Amino acid sequence: MTDILLYGHPESGHACKVALALSLAGVDHRTVLVDIWAAPESRPAEFLAASPLAEVPLLLIDGEPFFQSGAILMEIASRFACLGGETAGGLRRGRELLMWEANRIGMCLPQLIESRRTQDEPRRVPETEPLARAVEWLKGRYDVDCARFAQLLGAGPFFHGLGPGIGDCAIWGYVQWLEKAGVEPTPVMSGWIAAMRALPAMKTPEAFFMDA
Ligand SMILES: N[C@@H](CCC(=O)N[C@@H](CS)C(=O)NCC(=O)O)C(=O)O
CATH class of the missing domain: 3.40.30.10 (Glutaredoxin)
Incomplete structure (x- = not known):
């Protein structure tokens, strides 16, 4: 085994x-x-x-x-x-979603979460004027990511179609913490988050x- x-x-x-x-x-x-x-x-x-x-x-x-x-x-x-690896098409879909997540929404939410750490928690970078500007820039990126999220999800309910795949796992990584990042989910995101939370696993x- x-x-x-x-x-x-x-x-x-x-x-x-x-x-x-x-x-x-x-x-x-x-x-x-x-x-x-x-x-x-x-x-x-x-x-x-x-x-x-x-x-x-x-x-x-x-x-x-x-x-x-x-x-x-x-x-x-x-x-x-x-999780998509059953077919060549599913694997290709997974690869595409992984690259999107890593370069876009996964390169935005973790940074927003980090920027909101309270004084009791370790902060890795000091709060400065440039940090505030970077946060605004990340929030602008998030707005674009929300639109792309809906486009990529399509009819859903999962990014891989009727069942979840590796793309859903990747996107879940940080989308599970939108509140911690200080951003709101769109209605489309809320629907997908609910479907993910309902998975028995x-x-x-x-x-x-x-x-x-
Ligand atoms: N690109 C890497 C990122 C991994 C990463 O940044 N891991 C963080 C936690 S989210 C870590 O181990 N941090 C501890 C450190 O860097 O010392 C991946 O996708 O696995």
Whole structure:
């Protein structure tokens, strides 16, 4: 039997993408929590030895490391013929959605979330005038992303059609936290979020990464 181990953290949307894909596909796996706020060198030695960038998510399949959430999603879809990986067309759709997510909405929401950290939480960059301008720019990008979201979703209910695929997993990564990012969902987004939350395999980020 294939041994699958996922290193992640509940505050990492990138790690949630992979945890959701494994859950939706019913792939048996273990998870290990890595503290993404701690100094990289303090992370578990086995993790550091296998992870080239010391980042989560990191997936070990029979000890072989895979990193970068999008690449991991494609590996899962192809290897287990699931979530779009059942057909060439489904895989192509997945690749296209992954690239859109990584370059657009996934390159906007995490930054907005980070910009809103309160004083009690660690802030990685000081609050400055340029930061405020960057936030306005990101919000402008988000408005465009909302329109593209609807265009790409089409008739839905999922980005891959009648059932969810790796593209849905990727987009879920940070769209699950719109409120934390301080932005509103469009009605189309609200419909998709409700459909995703209703999936029996869906879990909260904390439930995905309860350190076993
Ligand atoms: N492009 C990477 C991003 C991974 C990433 O940024 N991981 C963050 C958590 S969301 C991390 O591990 N941060 C800890 C660090 O960089 O030290 C992917 O898609 O997997």
